[in-house]
Amino acid sequence: MKLNELRDNPGATKKRKRIGRGPGSGTGKTGGRGIKGQKSRSGVAIKGYEGGQMPLYQRLPKRGFSKPNRKAFAVVNLGLIQKFIDDKKIDAKKDITEDVLIESGLVRRKKDGVRVLAKGEFSAKATIAVTGASKSAIAAVEKAGGSLTVTSASAAE
Numbered sequence: 001m002k003l004n005e006l007r008d009n010p011g012a013t014k015k016r017k018r019i020g021r022g023p024g025s026g027t028g029k030t031g032g033r034g035i036k037g038q039k040s041r042s043g044v045a046i047k048g049y050e051g052g053q054m055p056l057y058q059r060l061p062k063r064g065f066s067k068p069n070r071k072a073f074a075v076v077n078l079g080l081i082q083k084f085i086d087d088k089k090i091d092a093k094k095d096i097t098e099d100v101l102i103e104s105g106l107v108r109r110k111k112d113g114v115r116v117l118a119k120g121e122f123s124a125k126a127t128i129a130v131t132g133a134s135k136s137a138i139a140a141v142e143k144a145g146g147s148l149t150v151t152s153a154s155a156a157e
Contacts, residue, residue, distance in 0.1 A: 079120015
């Protein structure tokens with residue numbers, strides 16, 4: 001077999017349909033769009049239109065709402081804090097604040113504060129001060145011999 005003998009399998013490729021190329025092509029004049037009407041014109045997109053009937057997305061009831069003043073916390077798990085302490089990226093002897101977590105690279109940005117959750121094992125005797133923490137996270141830190149203080153009372157669970 002030579003390069004000039006290479007061929008695709010029969011039926012594998014299809015020639016593209018050339019629309020609007022004269023009456024002999026079979027798709028000339030109106031170009032397969034029929035006669036008149038909105039869809040025969042250019043630049044028309046009728047996505048949810050149902051011919052004047054109330055569209056389905058408008059007939060269905062609205063559900064729920066978005067709280068406009070909700071707070072977004074940067075979430076940190078205790079297991080990750082422990083891993084950073086083990087890797088010497090965080091010093092457990094000093095107080096662990098939100099700024100320390102950002103400097104170490106554990107948290108990218110503070111948002112409305114940092115919230116600590118209890119996922120993972122925690123064994124370091126550390127003092128942590130954050131905006132929010134779950135009850136189980138506070139219990140886990142105290143069990144390890146450290147303390148976890150929540151700076152803003154409204155953020156605590």
